[in-house]
Amino acid sequence: MAITAFLTDSTLCIGCKACEVACKEWNQVGxxxxxxxxxxxxxxxxxxxxxxxHVKFVExxxxxxxxxxxxxxxxxxxxxxxxxHCENAGCLEACPTGAIVRTEFGSVFVQPDICNGCAYCVVxxxxxxxxxxxxxxxxxxxxxxxxxxxxxxxxxxxxxCPTGSIQFGELDELKELAGQRMAMLKxxxxxxxxxxxxxxxxxxxxxxxxxxxxxxxAYNLPPQPExxxxxxxKGWTSSAVAAxxxxxxxxxxxxxxxxxx
Amino acid sequence: xxxxxxxxxxxxxxxxxxxxxxxLPERPSERRLLEMRRFGEENRTLKAEGIRPxxxxxxxxxxxxxxxxxxxLKKPAWGWEVPVYFFVxxxxxxxxxxxxxxxxxxxxxxxVRDARWLAAAGSILSPALLIADLGKPSRFLNMLRVFKPQxxxxxxxxxxxxxSAASSAAAFGQFLRDRYGPSFPVRIIEQAGQAASLAFGxxxxxxxxVLIGATAIPAWHENVGELPIHFGMSGLGxxxxxxxxxxxxxxxxxxxxxxxxxxxxxxxxxxxETRSQxxxxxxxxGPSGTLTRVGGVLSGPAPALLRILSFLGGTxxxxxxxxxxxxxxxLGSLLTRIAWIYAGRVSAEDWRLPLGIS
Numbered sequence: 154m155a156i157t158a159f160l161t162d163s164t165l166c167i168g169c170k171a172c173e174v175a176c177k178e179w180n181q182v183g184x185x186x187x188x189x190x191x192x193x194x195x196x197x198x199x200x201x202x203x204x205x206x207h208v209k210f211v212e213x214x215x216x217x218x219x220x221x222x223x224x225x226x227x228x229x230x231x232x233x234x235x236x237x238h239c240e241n242a243g244c245l246e247a248c249p250t251g252a253i254v255r256t257e258f259g260s261v262f263v264q265p266d267i268c269n270g271c272a273y274c275v276v277x278x279x280x281x282x283x284x285x286x287x288x289x290x291x292x293x294x295x296x297x298x299x300x301x302x303x304x305x306x307x308x309x310x311x312x313x314c315p316t317g318s319i320q321f322g323e324l325d326e327l328k329e330l331a332g333q334r335m336a337m338l339k340x341x342x343x344x345x346x347x348x349x350x351x352x353x354x355x356x357x358x359x360x361x362x363x364x365x366x367x368x369x370x371a372y373n374l375p376p377q378p379e380x381x382x383x384x385x386x387k388g389w390t391s392s393a394v395a396a397x398x399x400x401x402x403x404x405x406x407x408x409x410x411x412x413x414x
Numbered sequence: 415x416x417x418x419x420x421x422x423x424x425x426x427x428x429x430x431x432x433x434x435x436x437x438l439p440e441r442p443s444e445r446r447l448l449e450m451r452r453f454g455e456e457n458r459t460l461k462a463e464g465i466r467p468x469x470x471x472x473x474x475x476x477x478x479x480x481x482x483x484x485x486x487l488k489k490p491a492w493g494w495e496v497p498v499y500f501f502v503x504x505x506x507x508x509x510x511x512x513x514x515x516x517x518x519x520x521x522x523x524x525x526v527r528d529a530r531w532l533a534a535a536g537s538i539l540s541p542a543l544l545i546a547d548l549g550k551p552s553r554f555l556n557m558l559r560v561f562k563p564q565x566x567x568x569x570x571x572x573x574x575x576x577x578s579a580a581s582s583a584a585a586f587g588q589f590l591r592d593r594y595g596p597s598f599p600v601r602i603i604e605q606a607g608q609a610a611s612l613a614f615g616x617x618x619x620x621x622x623x624v625l626i627g628a629t630a631i632p633a634w635h636e637n638v639g640e641l642p643i644h645f646g647m648s649g650l651g652x653x654x655x656x657x658x659x660x661x662x663x664x665x666x667x668x669x670x671x672x673x674x675x676x677x678x679x680x681x682x683x684x685x686x687e688t689r690s691q692x693x694x695x696x697x698x699x700g701p702s703g704t705l706t707r708v709g710g711v712l713s714g715p716a717p718a719l720l721r722i723l724s725f726l727g728g729t730x731x732x733x734x735x736x737x738x739x740x741x742x743x744x745l746g747s748l749l750t751r752i753a754w755i756y757a758g759r760v761s762a763e764d765w766r767l768p769l770g771i772s
Contacts, residue, residue: 192473192482199484211475243630249568250553251560269556270549272491273567276629276758279768281487290549368477373486375768381628382564384638388624391639395623395646396616402650402674403511406667407519413666 156259157302158324159311159361160331163211163232163372164338164346165318172206172233173197175313180205180296183288193229199373200234202284205295206310207234211371230365232372233310233319236261236282236295237351238360241380244294247277252292259324259360260297268292279356279378297360324360331362338364355380480765487630487762492547492755499543500622500751503574504649505656505744506536507619510581512653512671514612521667527588528660532653533611534585537578544574566625573621577614583607620646622751626758632693632768633761634754637686644682645751651675651713652747655740663736672739673721679714679746686710692772696760697753705753713746 176182185203190196193210200207209232242261245253252267253274263274263283270290274283283294298308306312311321320327331348338346349369352358356378365372454460475481513529516522545554558575562568587604594600623645627638634641654672662668686697686706696702717739724735766772 190482190484192484195482199486201488209475209481211481212473213475246562246564247567247629249560249562249565249571250556251562252556267553267556267559268550269553271547271557271567272549273565273625275488276490276626276631276634276762278488279630281485281630281762281768284488285491285549287491292549370477370480370769370771371475373481373484373765373769375486376770378768379630379635381630381635384628384635385564385566385624388566388627388638388642391627392617392620392624392642392646395620395643398643399508399511399619399646399650400515400616402671403515403667404519406670406674407515407521409670410521410665410667411519 156324156360157297157321158238158259158327159235159297159308160320160322160327160364161233161235161361162318162320162334162364163230164343164364164366165316166208166231166233167316167318168194168208168210168231169315170208171313171315172310172319173204173208175309176206176295177204179298179301179309182293200236200282200295202286202289202293205235205293208232209234209372211367213367213371230367232363232365233314234373235310235361236297237280237356238295238297239280239351239380240357240359241355241382243277243279243356243380243382244274244283244292246380246382247273249273256297256299256302258297258299258302260299260302262296262299263292263294265291265293277381279375279380327362331364334364349374351378354378355383478771480769480771483765485763485765486768489759489762490631490755494752495543495547497751497755498748499540499547500645500755501649501652501748502536502543503540503622504619504645504747504751505652506533506540506581507577507615507617508646508650508653509533509536509657510577510584510608510611510615511619512650512657512668513584514608514615516667517608521665522662525657525662525665525668527592528657528662529653530581530585530588530608530611532656532660533577533581533615537574537581540574541578544571566621566628570618570621570625573614573618577611577618580607580610580614584611619649626754629758630768631758631761632764633696633757636691636693640682640685641754643678647675647678647682648713648747648750651679651717651743655717655743655747658736658740659744663733663740669721669724669736672736672743673718676714676716676718676721676739676743679710679750680718681714683707683710683714693761693767695764696757700760702753702757702760705749705756709746709749709751709753711746712742713750716746717743 183203193212195210197204197207211230213228238260245261250267250269252264256262268291272285274292283292285292307321311319346366349363350359473482509529510533513526517526545551557571583603584607587600590600620642623642626634627641654668697706720735720739724732
């Protein structure tokens with residue numbers, strides 16, 4: 154099976170949220186309340202248990218030519234966020250039940266019939282994607298439309314996207330396409346465009362690539378995401394030291410008492 | 415044609431004529447539009463301030479302020495059961511170690527028995543607390559379908575299962591011996607259970623430090639190198655305290671262990687307070703910082719001081735001072751675990767850390 158991926162190009166996104174709606178409808182993800190955030194036109198806030206796609210509305214201070222607005226107005230860009238399907242996935246490594254697996258398409262999938270809701274994946278995701286659904290008790294996130302991909306269909310969000318902002322295809326091809334797109338954008342004077350795929354971190358690259366303009370931080374994309382397994386060596390070394398201290402301390406204390414008797 | 419009711423605000427005759435010609439309803443808003451039209455005709459340009467709705471100017475996203483300051487990470491979803499489990503598991507693991515070593519070095523059998531009971535009680539309470547916090551408690555056994563060395567939760571669950579079986583066996587052997595007298599099979603159950611509970615108790619008392627240390631939460635993974643020792647010593651302090659409250663206030667070894675644990679907790683508190691990393695903010699500021707400090711004082715300086723005083727004082731005074739130290743250490747251990755989980759929640763909400771903004 155080919156390794157598939159998303160390429161989400163924020164320069165083509167019009168913020169219509171068709172991806173959010175298509176995802177909710179296809180995957181039958183429940184609603185998560187009607188709350189007005191006050192942050193631009195984004196009332197979803199972040200991806201989570203009940204939002205597997207999330208359109209960010211990034212309003213920034215005026216920069217002439219940015220986003221095609223008049224200079225005195227805020228520039229506005231949109232970017233559809235999704236589970237990154239990391240190469241080294243924190244959630245997958247942390248899952249104690251084996252519910253989270255790597256599929257034949259290279260994506261990270263939570264098997265809902267195995268997940269027991271321990272919520273350890275929630276604190277292990279460096280992108281804050283997977284979340285425990287309080288009503289259901291299990292952890293949920295983007296499935297990369299595993300069911301649709303199994304049938305040879307593209308994910309619902311990519312299919313519903315009206316501008317081609319969300320592209321779906323083979324990872325290698327999309328990486329190449331991202332490079333071409335970058336060259337095109339640079340040629341048009343958009344020198345601030347970057348590809349975000351976390352490939353230079355311990356995450357080892359993602360299966361959801363993003364093209365954003367400006368600093369990825371403004372899109373809540375962390376510059377140095379770390380897969381938590383990098384902390385294991387230090388942690389278990391410390392655990393061994395702790396065990397040694399406990400054992401030797403206890404032996405010394407009781408031997409000391411015996412010698413006094 | 416619709417024609418609005420004549421308005422009280424009367425338009426100038428000229429405008430009224432125009433309004434009539436255009437068959438527009440006479441409304442105050444029309445007057446404003448006609449003003450604008452006239453201005454535009456006269457000046458060939460029309461500038462407006464635009465509409466500033468309430469709440470403007472609106473928050474913006476930027477490399478300095480992130481995405482409107484919406485947290486990047488998800489908060490730990492655990493309830494109160496998990497920190498209490500950390501406390502119970504830590505104390506039970508340390509109690510098993512103390513009990514086994516006390517038995518091997520020939521300490522009083524009453525102490526050995528009470529330590530076994532303590533370990534066994536904790537080993538039954540631990541899985542109960544953990545299962546209670548699962549989103550799908552009925553699926554606890556799914557944890558036992560795989561063993562994943564790269565998952566501290568998986569390693570911890572298997573350690574807990576091993577510890578529960580071992581310490582229950584040791585306590586069961588103890589019960590059989592107390593009830594029916596010593597015999598060879600009972601001795602086997604007791605000694606095998608005790609040896610295994612020592613082996614499992616050592617990692618069980620501190621693995622929870624690795625569990626929260628190897629995560630994406632900054633306040634936790636920043637301390638991954640110390641958390642297991644910190645939690646292990648906290649567990650030892652609680653185990654010693656509980657054994658003392660069970661009546662072993664004359665055992666010098668327990669006093670020494672309690673003092674050691676308290677002194678380590680002093681050092682750990684000093685380490686947290688003297689470092690200035692941004693990731694440690696939740697441990698020092700706000701309600702989570704207060705809780706961390708209260709837990710720290712109760713597990714470190716307070717019992718350390720009481721125990722040093724108890725070494726100096728007379729026998730009667732010694733007992734009461736040790737009781738106070740024991741209660742302080744137990745409370746401190748529990749509060750410390752609650753404070754760490756609380757600090758993790760606060761840390762996850764701090765959007766600046768994962769974005770590399772301090």
